[in-house]
Amino acid sequence: MRALEILPGLVSWNLILFPYWGIFVIPTVVAYFVLLFNIYWFYQSFQIAITATIAHLRIQAAMKYDWALDLKSFPDWKRVNNVIIIPTYREPLHTLERTLESLAKQTLPLSQLTVVVAQEKRAPKDEWEPKMATLKKKFGKIFGHFVVTLHELIPGEIIGKASNERYAAIWVERELIKKGGMDINYMTVTSCDADHVYHPNHFAYLTFKFLDNPKRYLYFWQPSIMFYNNIWNIPAINRVLNSLFSIYILSMLPRKDRLINQQNYSLSFKLLKEAGYWDPDKIPEDWGIFFKAFYKKRGKLEVDAIYLPVYVDAVEATSTWKTIKNQYSQVKRWAWGVSDSPWIIKNYLN
Numbered sequence: 001m002r003a004l005e006i007l008p009g010l011v012s013w014n015l016i017l018f019p020y021w022g023i024f025v026i027p028t029v030v031a032y033f034v035l036l037f038n039i040y041w042f043y044q045s046f047q048i049a050i051t052a053t054i055a056h057l058r059i060q061a062a063m064k065y066d067w068a069l070d071l072k073s074f075p076d077w078k079r080v081n082n083v084i085i086i087p088t089y090r091e092p093l094h095t096l097e098r099t100l101e102s103l104a105k106q107t108l109p110l111s112q113l114t115v116v117v118a119q120e121k122r123a124p125k126d127e128w129e130p131k132m133a134t135l136k137k138k139f140g141k142i143f144g145h146f147v148v149t150l151h152e153l154i155p156g157e158i159i160g161k162a163s164n165e166r167y168a169a170i171w172v173e174r175e176l177i178k179k180g181g182m183d184i185n186y187m188t189v190t191s192c193d194a195d196h197v198y199h200p201n202h203f204a205y206l207t208f209k210f211l212d213n214p215k216r217y218l219y220f221w222q223p224s225i226m227f228y229n230n231i232w233n234i235p236a237i238n239r240v241l242n243s244l245f246s247i248y249i250l251s252m253l254p255r256k257d258r259l260i261n262q263q264n265y266s267l268s269f270k271l272l273k274e275a276g277y278w279d280p281d282k283i284p285e286d287w288g289i290f291f292k293a294f295y296k297k298r299g300k301l302e303v304d305a306i307y308l309p310v311y312v313d314a315v316e317a318t319s320t321w322k323t324i325k326n327q328y329s330q331v332k333r334w335a336w337g338v339s340d341s342p343w344i345i346k347n348y349l350n
Contacts, residue, residue, distance in 0.1 A: 004342035052251035058307040059224060059250075067204035068107040074211045079186040080112060081144065082203050083172055083269060087118040087164040091194040093131050095313075100139050102197045108204040114145040114176065118168035121152040122159075145176065162278040162285035165191060169277050172269075187269035188221075191286070195313040196264050197229060202308050206266055209304060217274075218297060220290060221266040222259060223306040225249045227314040235320045238327055242314040253305040261303055262286045264310045267293070284337040291340065295347045 022030040071077045084103065088096060096117070103115060117135060119128050132148045140146045149168045157163040169189060176182045188210055202223065210216050226249075227242035234242070252259050261267075263286060275293035282288045294301045315330050317323040 001342055001346060004345050007345070008338050008341050048248065048251040051254045052247050055224065055250045055253040055305070055307065058253075058305075059309060062205060062307040063199060063201065065201070066107075067201050067208050071108070071204055071208050071211070074208075076186070077207065077211060078109075078112070079183060080207045080210060081114055081182055081187050082108070082112060082206065082266075083114045083116060083169075083187060083189045084192050085116045085118055085165050085168045085172075085189065086192045086194055087120075087161050087168070088128075088194045089120045090123050090127065093134060095195050096131070096135060097138070099192065099194060099196055099198075100135065102200075103203075104139065104142050105200045106198070106203045107200050108207055110142055111144040112207070113143045113203060114147070114172070115139070115143050116147045116149060116168045116172060118149050118151060118164045120159075120164055121150050147171075147175075157280040158283070160283050160285065161191075161193075162282050162288065163280035165285065166278040166280050169269075169272060173273060177269075184270050184273065188266050189269045189272050190264070190266040191289075192264055193312065195229065197311040199308045199310075202306070202310070205306055205308055209306065210268070213304075215302075217268045217270050218301050219267065219271075220261045220293075220301070220303045221306050222253070222261045222303050223264060223308050223310045224253055225263050226309045226311050228309075229311045229313045230316055231314060234314050234316050235323055238314060238323055241327065253307065256302065256304075259303045259305065260287060261290050263312070265303075266306075271297075282340075283333075284340055287337055287340055287344075291344050291347070 019030050019034060022033070086096070086099060100115065103113060104110065106113065117132065119132060136146065136148065149171050151164045151167040153159065153163065172189075173184075177184050177187075188206060190206075206221055209221055213219060224246075226246040228246065231239055231242060249262070265286060267289075271293055272289070275289065275296045278285050278289050279292065290301075290303070315323060315327045317326050
């Protein structure tokens, strides 16, 4: 296992440093290495340009399409219930309201949405209590269910999205499925950050995808994550970087061979339960739940694209330097996903 932990860093640093020391020892090999790298880089850039364009055109079409009308071709469409889990710690009220307002504008009947605001108990009580009361007053009667859960860390859990979402999902299973009588076979669950803003067609599209797929319990659904909520409020250098992030994620949607769920994604509640929910001791929860389900189903798992945008906040701070610094911290946090690599490789070999 230790060898697998070393492998990502060993390969990365050797690729980075090879031209610097190799030029003195095997310059011809270095020359071919650089040439091949340039060819590979061109191939990847060309591929991203093509697939991003394809995804963009499909998104433009999906934004205009009447998914709610098409959904009515299924006799059981009203039985589907979409659970949206929104983990929150100390996000401001206006950010949460913006997310919930985008859910309130869905073209799917709102009675088919169950919204779970998953609050962390470790936040100051005098801060989250009035905030949750305001949200309940404003949105409590709009959706089929509007619930606030309060997650308290227990031994074996770490601070993060995964442990909070796990607690909320188990609450839904206990209170709404076992006690409330919801049919788990007709339920999706969506992992949603507190700053995510949906297109009005999102859950009508997701419900259509769910019903239209005979292998619905073996699928994740992934929309296009776009860091555009506050794009004009951040420095130009950060705008370039966040635009590139958005284009790269966009380009992955048509690539079924490479598409893996991230940040905001959906799956059937049945698959989530069978996989054992999110691991409460992991930081990278999106890849974590995918590979947990992937190995549970012995590789019979796919990720399908939702060709609609989910707009999210780019990193923003009070000054250019602080914004750049926070952007670096965000990318570093994403890079922690490499901690899953040894576990992924080991299970793949097994």
